[in-house]
Amino acid sequence: TTRQPDAVTEAICGYCATGCSLKLHLKNGEAINLSADSEYPVNIGMACPKGWEALSPLEADDRATRPLIRNSSGELSPASWDEALKYFVRTFKDIGEQYGTDSLAWLSTGQIPSEEMAYLGALCKFGIGMIHGDGNTRQCMATSVAAYKESFGFDAPPYTYADFEESDVIILTGSNLCITHPIMWQRVMRNKRNPKIIVIDPRRTETAMAATQHLPLQPKSDLVLFYGIARLLIEHNWVDQAYVDANVKGYQALKQFLLEGPYDLPTVARCSGLEETDLFDLARTIGSGRRVSLWWTMGVNQSYEGTRVAQSIINIALLTGNIGKPGTGANSITGQCNAMGSRLFSNSTNLLGGHLFTNETHRIKVANTLGIPVDVIPDQNSWAYDQIIDGIEAGKIKALWVVATNGAHSWIHQNRFRKIRKKLDCLVVQDMYHTTETAEIADLVLPAAGWGEKEGTFINSERRIGRIRKVRRAPGEALADFHIFQLIAHYWGCGDLFKEWKTPEDVFKILTRLSKGQPCDISGIENYAMIEKAGGIQWPLRDIKDYARERRLFEDGKFHHADQRARLVFEAPRTMPEAPDNEYPFMLLTGRGTSSQWHTQTRTGKSAVLKKLYPQGVYLELNPSDAEKLKVKADDTVTIESRRGRITAKAYLTGSVSPGQVFLPMHYAMVNQLTHNSVDSYSRQPSYKACAVNVFSA
Ligand code: SF4
Known part of the structure; x- marks a missing residue:
C-alpha cells in the first residue's frame, strides 16, 4: 500500500531527557510512521505518548514557513x-x-x-x-549544575539508568517520575530486587500513589529534612566512615553544623510536618547498607535555595558511600532532550x-x-x-x-x-x-x-550521546x-x-x-557512525577500547576537584521569599500535569491524540476541605490571585494536595502570571514551586 515503509532508521526523541530511541518508518526517505526502538539500551522498546506522536507537530498549520518582519503598521509580514x-x-x-x-x-x-x-x-x-x-x-537544570560543580568539581550526573533496576531503595524527591519521565519509571518497574520506593513530595502525585511510601513534607522544608536525616545518620553511626575518610572533604564541619543546629528529630518533624518515626525509619533505611539511589528533579531545582537542597541530597549519598556503585547515586534527572x-x-x-x-x-x-x-x-x-x-x-x-x-x-x-x-x-x-x-x-x-x-x-540525562x-x-x-x-x-x-x-x-x-x-572527554568518539553502532555512548569516552554499554561515574572514588575528593556543602536554610499570609493564605505549587503534554504545548498541543489524552482546560487542584470553606464545588470556576496577577480555572477537588496548598499545571500560559520572581542565588534558577495566592469563587 502507499503507507508501506521501504526503510527504517532511528532517532532520539526530541522531548524529554530520557532520550528514548524511536524507529522511524521511511517511505522515499520521509518518515511516515514510527515505533519504539526495542534494541536501544534506554527505552528497550518503550515510548511515552509524546514519543509516539512525535511526527504530528511537524504537520501543524501554524508552522513558520517564511521569515516575518514587523512592518510599519505593526503587523508581521512575509x-x-x-x-x-x-x-x-x-x-x-x-x-x-x-x-x-x-x-x-x-x-x-x-x-x-x-x-x-x-x-x-x-x-x-x-x-x-x-x-x-x-x-x-x-x-530546569541550573541548580543541579551548580550543585554538582561545587560538590564533585564538575557538572557530572553520576548514574546510568540501569541504577533504577539495581537499587534496593529508590528515593525520589520533588520528582513525579510516572508522568514527567514515564520511561524512567518503567525502568523502576523492571527492578527485580523488590525495591522500597520512597517519594518525598508535598503532593500525592501519581508517583507517590505508586510508591511504597509517600512522605508529604511541607513545601520547601526539604533542606531541613535532609539535614535532619544526615544528623540521624551521624548520631546512629550509619555513616560509611571508611568511604568518607578516603573520598570526601568537610565531614567534621558538616557534623558540627548539624549537631549544633536546629536539626534534631523533633524540630525537623515539626518543620517538615512529617512523623518522627517516619524520619527515623528513612534515616535507618538509608543507613542500612543496602543500595540506595537518591533522585531529584524540579521540586528541588526550582527553588530559592535549590542548590543547597541538591547538595544536601548529595551529602546523604556521600556520607553513606552510595555513589559509584550499581543501584546508587545522587542523581539529578534532567528535563529537556x-x-x-x-x-x-x-x-x-x-x-x-x-x-x-x-x-x-x-x-x-x-x-x-x-x-x-x-x-x-x-x-x-x-x-x-x-x-x-x-x-x-x-x-x-x-x-x-x-x-x-x-x-x-x-x-x-x-x-x-x-x-x-x-x-x-x-x-x-x-x-x-x-x-x-x-x-x-x-x-x-x-x-x-x-x-x-x-x-x-x-x-540524555545519563550522559548518553545519541x-x-x-x-x-x-x-x-x-x-x-x-x-x-x-x-x-x-x-x-x-x-x-x-x-x-x-x-x-x-x-x-x-x-x-x-x-x-575534560571530565566530559569524548575524544574517543570518531564520528556519528560510532554512536549509531554503539546504541548511544555515555560520556566520558577517551578511547573506544573502554566502551561499555552502561557507564556510571566515580567508581574509583575519585572526584573532579584537584584533590580528587568530593565536598560536603551546607548552609543554614533561608526564609521563603513569599510565604502564605492572611491576604494570600494558600501556597501555590506548579508543575507538569500529564505525560502527554510538553512544557508550553507549542508542539504537543498540535497533536489531536495528545490533546485527547489531556482534554482539561486550566484547572486548579484544591483540597476538598478548603473547597468546603470557600464554598466551591467541583468544576466551579475559581479565581486564583497573587500579588502579581489573577487568573481563573476550574476547581478540581482532590486529596492530592494538602489543605492550604493548591496546584496548577504549567502547560497553560496564564499560570506564570502568578509566580513569584525569586531565584536561587547560586544557580539563578527560578523558584516556580512556591508562592502565596488567594483562591475564591469567581
Ligand atoms: Fe520521548 Fe521522553 Fe517520552 Fe521517551 S519518555 S518517548 S524521550 S518524551
Missing part, C-alpha cells in the same frame, strides 16, 4: 531570507555600535542538538561579540566543552583547537536569564535573539516579561511556529526546522537552525571563523576535540 538576514544584521550591528555589544543578548534552549547550540554560542560570542546569552535550561548538551556545549554560561570563560588556559586551549584568535573569546561570564531580563528592564539590553524557547509563557512572573518587551529595540524569535506567545510579540521571526527535519546529537536525523523536509522556507546560524555568520561577515563548521558532523568532531582532557 519577507525573503535575504531581507530577513539583512534586517537582523543591520539592526544588531546598529544597536551594538550605539550601545556596545553587551547590549545584545540571546536566549536559547535545551531542545536543539549540541552542534546547533555550539554554533549559536560560538557565533554570538566569537563572531558577533556578545557577552550575554543563556538557555531555558536555567529554568538536550539540556545536558546545553550544559557542556552551548557556549553561553560555560566555554565550549565545559571550560571556563574566566580561565585563561581554557581560553587559549579553545582558541587553539578552533584556530581562532584568543581575543575573540570573552574573559567574563554571561549574565544568567534573570539578569538578562533585569538588564532589559534597566535599559542595558536592547536587542534579544530568542531561539526555540517561549519565555513569554514560561518565564516566571510573566506579566513583567511581557511589559519589559517594550524596552527592547529589537526582538528576534527563531522557532518552528509563528504562533508562540514570544513569536507573536517579535519584530523578526525566523522560520526553523524542527526535530525530525535536521541532523545532530542529543545528550543521534537525531532528518527524516522530513521542513515546510516552506524553514531552515535548520544550523543553516540559519551559518547564514547569519556569512551576512555578519564572520564566516571565516567557521570555515570548518560545514555540517553538524564536522561540528561534532570539533566538539570531541574540545572535550579532550
Whole structure:
C-alpha cells in the first residue's frame, strides 16, 4: 500500500531527557510512521505518548514557513531570507555600535542538538561579540549544575539508568517520575530486587500513589529534612566512615553544623510536618547498607535555595558511600532532550566543552583547537536569564535573539516579561511556529526546522550521546537552525571563523576535540557512525577500547576537584521569599500535569491524540476541605490571585494536595502570571514551586 515503509532508521526523541530511541518508518526517505526502538539500551522498546506522536507537530498549520518582519503598521509580514538576514544584521550591528555589544543578548534552549547550540554560542560570542546569552535550561537544570560543580568539581550526573533496576531503595524527591519521565519509571518497574520506593513530595502525585511510601513534607522544608536525616545518620553511626575518610572533604564541619543546629528529630518533624518515626525509619533505611539511589528533579531545582537542597541530597549519598556503585547515586534527572548538551556545549554560561570563560588556559586551549584568535573569546561570564531580563528592564539590553524557547509563557512572573518587551529595540524569535506567545510579540521571526527535519546529537540525562536525523523536509522556507546560524555568520561577515563548521558532523568532531582532557572527554568518539553502532555512548569516552554499554561515574572514588575528593556543602536554610499570609493564605505549587503534554504545548498541543489524552482546560487542584470553606464545588470556576496577577480555572477537588496548598499545571500560559520572581542565588534558577495566592469563587 502507499503507507508501506521501504526503510527504517532511528532517532532520539526530541522531548524529554530520557532520550528514548524511536524507529522511524521511511517511505522515499520521509518518515511516515514510527515505533519504539526495542534494541536501544534506554527505552528497550518503550515510548511515552509524546514519543509516539512525535511526527504530528511537524504537520501543524501554524508552522513558520517564511521569515516575518514587523512592518510599519505593526503587523508581521512575509519577507525573503535575504531581507530577513539583512534586517537582523543591520539592526544588531546598529544597536551594538550605539550601545556596545553587551547590549545584545540571546536566549536559547535545551531542545536543539549540541552542534546547533555550539554554533549559536560560538557565533554570538566569537563572531558577533556578545557577552550575554543563556538557555531555558536555567529554568530546569541550573541548580543541579551548580550543585554538582561545587560538590564533585564538575557538572557530572553520576548514574546510568540501569541504577533504577539495581537499587534496593529508590528515593525520589520533588520528582513525579510516572508522568514527567514515564520511561524512567518503567525502568523502576523492571527492578527485580523488590525495591522500597520512597517519594518525598508535598503532593500525592501519581508517583507517590505508586510508591511504597509517600512522605508529604511541607513545601520547601526539604533542606531541613535532609539535614535532619544526615544528623540521624551521624548520631546512629550509619555513616560509611571508611568511604568518607578516603573520598570526601568537610565531614567534621558538616557534623558540627548539624549537631549544633536546629536539626534534631523533633524540630525537623515539626518543620517538615512529617512523623518522627517516619524520619527515623528513612534515616535507618538509608543507613542500612543496602543500595540506595537518591533522585531529584524540579521540586528541588526550582527553588530559592535549590542548590543547597541538591547538595544536601548529595551529602546523604556521600556520607553513606552510595555513589559509584550499581543501584546508587545522587542523581539529578534532567528535563529537556538536550539540556545536558546545553550544559557542556552551548557556549553561553560555560566555554565550549565545559571550560571556563574566566580561565585563561581554557581560553587559549579553545582558541587553539578552533584556530581562532584568543581575543575573540570573552574573559567574563554571561549574565544568567534573570539578569538578562533585569538588564532589559534597566535599559542595558536592547536587542534579544530568542531561539526555540517561549519565555513569554514560561518565564516566571510573566506579566513583567511581557511589559519589559517594550524596552527592547529589537526582538528576534527563531522557532518552528509563528504562533508562540514570544513569536507573536517579535519584530523578526525566523522560520526553523524542527526535530525530525535536521541532523545532530542529543545528550540524555545519563550522559548518553545519541543521534537525531532528518527524516522530513521542513515546510516552506524553514531552515535548520544550523543553516540559519551559518547564514547569519556569512551576512555578519564572520564566516571565516567557521570555515570548518560545514555540517553538524564536522561540528561534532570539533566538539570531541574540545572535550579532550575534560571530565566530559569524548575524544574517543570518531564520528556519528560510532554512536549509531554503539546504541548511544555515555560520556566520558577517551578511547573506544573502554566502551561499555552502561557507564556510571566515580567508581574509583575519585572526584573532579584537584584533590580528587568530593565536598560536603551546607548552609543554614533561608526564609521563603513569599510565604502564605492572611491576604494570600494558600501556597501555590506548579508543575507538569500529564505525560502527554510538553512544557508550553507549542508542539504537543498540535497533536489531536495528545490533546485527547489531556482534554482539561486550566484547572486548579484544591483540597476538598478548603473547597468546603470557600464554598466551591467541583468544576466551579475559581479565581486564583497573587500579588502579581489573577487568573481563573476550574476547581478540581482532590486529596492530592494538602489543605492550604493548591496546584496548577504549567502547560497553560496564564499560570506564570502568578509566580513569584525569586531565584536561587547560586544557580539563578527560578523558584516556580512556591508562592502565596488567594483562591475564591469567581
Ligand atoms: Fe521517551 Fe521522553 Fe520521548 Fe517520552 S518524551 S518517548 S519518555 S524521550
